[in-house]
Amino acid sequence: MRVVIARCSVDYTGRLTAHLPLATRLLMVKADGSVLVHSDGGSYKPLNWMSPPCAMAQVEPTEDERETGVVMTWSVQHAKSEDRLRVLIHEVLHDSSHDLGIDPGLVKDGVEAQLQALLAEHIHTLGDGYSLVRREYPTAIGPVDIVCRDAGGATVAVEIKRRGDIDGVEQLTRYLELLNRDPHLHPVSGVFAAQQIKPQARVLAQDRGIRCVTLDYDALRGIDDATTRLF
Incomplete structure (x- = not known):
């Protein structure tokens, strides 16, 4: 640097x-x-x-x-x-x-790590026919949270946050630019998934062709059972 x-x-x-x-x-x-x-x-x-x-x-x-x-x-x-x-x-x-060397990457907090594990387990949340390729997919600039394939077999990179802001979209953009250089993966589309996504982040993601998905943590855990609610 x-x-x-x-x-x-x-x-x-x-x-x-x-x-x-x-x-x-x-x-x-x-x-x-x-x-x-x-x-x-x-x-x-x-x-x-x-x-x-x-x-x-x-x-x-x-x-x-x-x-x-x-x-x-x-x-x-x-x-x-x-x-x-x-x-x-x-x-x-x-x-x-300064040579900073290879960064080990961000250590995710408990909720974010659980979101990743739950979404990987229920990858169909992103759409019918989706299948998991790998969690923590390694790249030269850090691991991608989830790499999966859509119903048509195309590669999809997923970045997961508790609160989705512009920095998360920028991070996913860098991953996509790198992954799309690999002829075995290209074309790679992106999904920005979070419990809450800020409006500015949503606008930037849409401008870059990245799909936004709002995650329901309780629903993924199987806790949010509509039959047990009064309203």
Whole structure:
């Protein structure tokens, strides 16, 4: 991972246009190629980012950029779209690279782990004819919660959360991009499954062709028996 603290401005063009004016920010370039721009606030979410597959090049500033004080320019281009991130760096305060090694992955809490086990046991919850391939399907960037096949035999990757937010959709997107490179699995579709799914996450998932499924934990456990309820 490369970590840079710099005074910079950032422009994002493609499906949308966004501009971050000149300020001191944290720039992160991860081993998977992703580039993230952080401020010293706003919790864990970056101000802007480019998800893989993408390529970053450090290029010379234009004459106009030099006149405004730019000393270095990063150009980040997404491999499958016209989305582009351009970072104009005026001053570098810190620049270091670190090999973090292979991450063992997130250790899921009890409820999330149980949801995974229950959904794998009752994979037909996702649709008639679905069959389980494997839980914790290994990939180079971490295990996919569930890989299964739909009624037509096509591969489906499932990401499971208690509360589904944008980060979960981004995580599943990265898995799908990687799995779809495997000719034995391609084409791979995605299902984002959670007990609660935030509206923003649902919109992002739908934009990326990912199906959202709301999980009923009690129903999966066989506790929610309608015959025992008064209402």
